[in-house]
Amino acid sequence: MNPSKVLLVLVLLAGLRAAQAKDPEWLARWNRENRQWRALHLIGPQPAKMPVTHKLVADVLAPMGINVLILEVNYGYDFKSHPELQCRGLTRQQARELAAVCRRHNVRLIPLFNCLGHQSWAAGTGALLKKYPEFDETPHVPADNKGIYCREWCPSHPEVNRVVFGLLDELVEAFDADAVHVGMDEVFLIGDAKCPRCRGKDPGDLMAKVVNELHGHLVKGKGVEMLLWADRLLDAGKFPYGRWEASATGSHRAIGRVPKDVILCDWHYEPRKAYPSVQFFQEQGFRVLPATWKNPEAGVALIRASREKATEKMLGMLFTGWSIGGNGEELMAALKIEAASPGSKRTARQADTARQVAATIQAGMKEIERLSPKKPSGKGSEGESAR
Numbered sequence: 001m002n003p004s005k006v007l008l009v010l011v012l013l014a015g016l017r018a019a020q021a022k023d024p025e026w027l028a029r030w031n032r033e034n035r036q037w038r039a040l041h042l043i044g045p046q047p048a049k050m051p052v053t054h055k056l057v058a059d060v061l062a063p064m065g066i067n068v069l070i071l072e073v074n075y076g077y078d079f080k081s082h083p084e085l086q087c088r089g090l091t092r093q094q095a096r097e098l099a100a101v102c103r104r105h106n107v108r109l110i111p112l113f114n115c116l117g118h119q120s121w122a123a124g125t126g127a128l129l130k131k132y133p134e135f136d137e138t139p140h141v142p143a144d145n146k147g148i149y150c151r152e153w154c155p156s157h158p159e160v161n162r163v164v165f166g167l168l169d170e171l172v173e174a175f176d177a178d179a180v181h182v183g184m185d186e187v188f189l190i191g192d193a194k195c196p197r198c199r200g201k202d203p204g205d206l207m208a209k210v211v212n213e214l215h216g217h218l219v220k221g222k223g224v225e226m227l228l229w230a231d232r233l234l235d236a237g238k239f240p241y242g243r244w245e246a247s248a249t250g251s252h253r254a255i256g257r258v259p260k261d262v263i264l265c266d267w268h269y270e271p272r273k274a275y276p277s278v279q280f281f282q283e284q285g286f287r288v289l290p291a292t293w294k295n296p297e298a299g300v301a302l303i304r305a306s307r308e309k310a311t312e313k314m315l316g317m318l319f320t321g322w323s324i325g326g327n328g329e330e331l332m333a334a335l336k337i338e339a340a341s342p343g344s345k346r347t348a349r350q351a352d353t354a355r356q357v358a359a360t361i362q363a364g365m366k367e368i369e370r371l372s373p374k375k376p377s378g379k380g381s382e383g384e385s386a387r
Helices: 003-019 024-033 047-064 092-104 127-131 160-174 203-222 251-257 276-283 296-307 329-334 348-371
Strands: 037-043 068-072 108-115 179-183 225-229 263-265 316-320
Touching (some): 037 348, 068 179, 092 160, 108 160, 108 225, 127 160, 160 179, 160 203, 179 203, 203 225, 203 251, 276 296
Parallel strands (some): 037 316, 068 108, 108 179, 179 225, 225 263
16 A cells, blocks of 8 residues: 555544543543532633633632533634634644643533524624525524524524534534533524525424534443533423523424433522422433533522432532633632733723622532531541541
8 A cells, every 4th residue: 555545544543533532431430429510601712812711610619519511612623524614713732731730630621512592792793604595594684693693503404513513523523522511592583484495393393403413423322421501491381581591482392393302401590499401300310410600509409409309410510601701711710720921911890800709609619518418537437428
């Protein structure tokens, strides 16, 4: 065989092995030692600040007891599978380096890529629909996105998965991921009456179609776990949350049509007397990871509610980090672990939000510790798994 062809084959095989390089022994040990997930979500990491994120994991998250980092990357990654999207952001090397840091400190790293919804923000449209406007569920909406919250891709378009699956594959390989969060929150346009492919279809069927196709590719095809935000699977007419934390479009009907092994991140950010969806999802057979944001009272209330009638499907707690930067710099400053760098473009609002998020994490971790069973003391505790 031609030497150049041999080299090409070896490179392809190396890439295939790398794509399958998830460490089952590490994950099995992590699962044994972490009976409860104590997770942090960050969005929008900047490549130049990745050393800050390494410090966050090593000096803040691990010592605090945070054992999961959900990093929302979206189109902020240097994708090679679809260069036509012209995405810029983290490189494969940076993803690999962060994965190694997380593994060393017993933190499970889960990349997040928004699927279906959140394909635009304000007047800016995301890379997928900018390059492939034919994938848009509502192409009739003006280019400045006025009149809608966020654009969505069409769940019935036959070509969209060809592109999306390639992007997800890259993230799984680069982050050496054993789980992927696929987003899917705040979907309001699904089944739009002007979409020639979706009009007249049940939004529940459309929602289930996307979940099932992603599940087939990621869980069945790649062997990784799949997480998604839970709001579109709740009926706003039955749950006391409103149209943001629950669905008024009919997408909630998908709940009986999707696999039970997906992990549902049930987010609620305001104090309430009860959060009935946490128990509801467990009763439906799903694993649940409740999520809070920047209100300490709400975080503590959600933690307490999640412990009521909890089953083995109640995984733990997720602290979201919306609006505080994607590298952890503002969070560390708020926790008074390290001052923000002089060149930081932080605003007063971002700094205030970071302080609120930090206070919520601190209050939540304290409550989790208070409610956790105490380890036996003495020699008899040798066989106990770490919490």
